[in-house]
Amino acid sequence: MIAKAEDNKPRFPYVFLLKVFLVIGLIAADTYLAAEIAQRTKLVQVMRGLYSFLIPSIFLSVIRYIVIFLYNARHKQRAVRGNFVLGVNRLTAVLNVVFALIALLISFGINPKDFITSLTIVAMAIAVLFRDYITNMISGLIVMFSEQLSVGDRIKVGEQRGRIVDITFANIVLQDEEDDIIMVPNNLVFTSTFMNLSAHQSSLFTVRFELPLQASLEVEELEEALRVSLTTHPNLSDKPEDFQLKVIELGKDFVRYKLDLHAVSNSNRMHRQLENEILKEVIKFERKVLKSS
Structure with a gap:
């Protein structure tokens, strides 16, 4: 299953609160158990590593929340293109991975700067x-x-x-x-x-199809049959100039056509539905001509 992009709906910040509680716990341990911790070198390194990850990650989460909040507030009066939030979330995830790797190096007593240089x-x-x-x-x-x-x-x-x-x-x-x-x-x-x-939707859409040469000889009948069936369609413009059937290619045994139409809406879903209906009419016409010949 394909993972969907994160939406803009606020979610309870379980992970953020967990990080905050861990930092509070580390600070409390440093305050009340400083002497015991200082005697254990490995534990000191691990705690430094946790600090190196948790504190930057918390600040990053706060910045992420502020940026998304300001973005949504700025665009609340119009439709928001949601991939800005997606980009912020993905970039935050990458930076958290970087912080985690640095924290891991510090936990093992490795200087991140020296490690990267080497x-x-x-x-x-x-x-x-x-x-x-x-x-x-x-x-x-x-x-x-x-x-x-x-x-x-x-x-x-x-x-x-x-x-x-x-x-x-x-x-x-x-x-x-x-x-x-x-x-x-x-x-x-x-x-x-x-x-x-989808960026610049238009009511104009085009239907392309081809017919065998034998059926294409009756091009005027085809145009009239399509015009009769489509001019009364509730989802299509009833203006005569909005109906244009054009020949775009003539092959050895086929003819390709292009039909330009204007729908009452710029909905892509409606355009696909209308295209399907028009192609059914073309198939009916083709069967009728070939049957009578």
């Missing part, structure tokens, strides 16, 4: 080996904090099309029309053709 060459090699993942991660952060797209948008990246159900550091997770899950690398947003089909 691994500089190894770190460079790792950066080269995992270059694609690192760039994907950076691209994911840019996408999360961008106003270009959001969870729930319908997009087209290269040849892939679908609705965004999640944004991770590695991929944009899409759900296509057949409910299949597609994992699109974040880098593709910046290196290939990208379209946000």
